[in-house]
Amino acid sequence: MESLADMKVVHPHQHDRLSQAELEDYKAQVPAWEVVVDVDMPKLKREFKFKNFAQALEFTNKVGALAEEYDHHPAILTEWGKVTVWFWTHVTGGLSQNDFIMAAKIDRLTG
Numbered sequence: 001m002e003s004l005a006d007m008k009v010v011h012p013h014q015h016d017r018l019s020q021a022e023l024e025d026y027k028a029q030v031p032a033w034e035v036v037v038d039v040d041m042p043k044l045k046r047e048f049k050f051k052n053f054a055q056a057l058e059f060t061n062k063v064g065a066l067a068e069e070y071d072h073h074p075a076i077l078t079e080w081g082k083v084t085v086w087f088w089t090h091v092t093g094g095l096s097q098n099d100f101i102m103a104a105k106i107d108r109l110t111g
Helices: 020-029 052-070 097-109
Strands: 033-038 041-049 075-081 083-089
Touching: 020 097, 041 097, 052 075, 052 083, 052 097, 083 097
Parallel strands: none
Antiparallel strands: 033 041, 041 083, 075 083
16 A cells, blocks of 8 residues: 555545545554544644744744645644644544545655
């Protein structure tokens, strides 16, 4: 199976909401991320820790640039020493393959 981080993000209309089996397969490839339910919507979430606000902001900007490059944008909360990133796909009403691809690409940013 091709690594999620090497896959291309496609238009969300080309994906359906993931089945439970697909969700579990993709989740295994990004183990640091968690699936949470927020307002009846499953979302992919990860918190990243940093030594200070400047590092957190630098990381936020890298995530933003990646999101722009692939046209798949997360919700991002930047705080002192912490950045929280959430992905979900509005069109599918939950999680799509794109969300997991972007999570894997962000994991690569952290080395």
